[in-house]
Amino acid sequence: MAHGGFLSVDLGHPFLNRTADGFLKVGTVGACKVAAEGTFHCLHKGDVSRHKVENALKKMCKEGAYWGSVAGVYVGVEYGVDRIRGHRDWKNAMIGGAVTGALVSAVNSNDRNHVVGNAITGAAIATAAHYLHHLT
Incomplete structure (x- = not known):
């Protein structure tokens, strides 16, 4: 854990730390959202199969990576703008x-x-x- 308890990773540079932290946190939320939806869908239909579980896992990874990437870009750009402008x-x-x-x-x-x-x-x-x- 990086200093202050705010960041969950320490890659040696604040830009990398914040970008990776945004990716991990929001990506996890995206994956959990898909897991909750998939669980509800399976329970509602009463249909749980290996195929459905595999598809749910693939969708979790895809959504987690997508939303994590969006968050990583946002956090990285915001940090870069902060450094360029010198104002937060x-x-x-x-x-x-x-x-x-x-x-x-x-x-x-x-x-x-x-x-x-x-x-x-x-x-x-x-x-x-x-x-x-x-x-x-």
């Missing part, structure tokens, strides 16, 4: 969210309007999360 404030979250939204969207779509819309959405969500985090 809501603008870093906004820029991190916008860049992450645009990158994730660009990977999945060639539609420019979709990419811009997701950049705006990412910026709004990250800025709101920043403000909510600092309310306490």
Whole structure:
């Protein structure tokens, strides 16, 4: 565990530590979400088979890696912006969210309007999360 109890890994550099920490934490949440949905689906239908379990595990890995990657990109970009600007404030979250939204969207779509819309959405969500985090 890295200093302060905040980071779960220590790769020797704050950028790498925060990026890996974001990947691991959010990736785990994504995988747990899929596990819960898969469990509910199997219990609801009363159908549990080896094939269904294997598919659920594959989906857990895929979703965990996807959401972990998104979080890792966001945390890494926000940290980089913080270092470049020399300030830790809501603008870093906004820029991190916008860049992450645009990158994730660009990977999945060639539609420019979709990419811009997701950049705006990412910026709004990250800025709101920043403000909510600092309310306490």
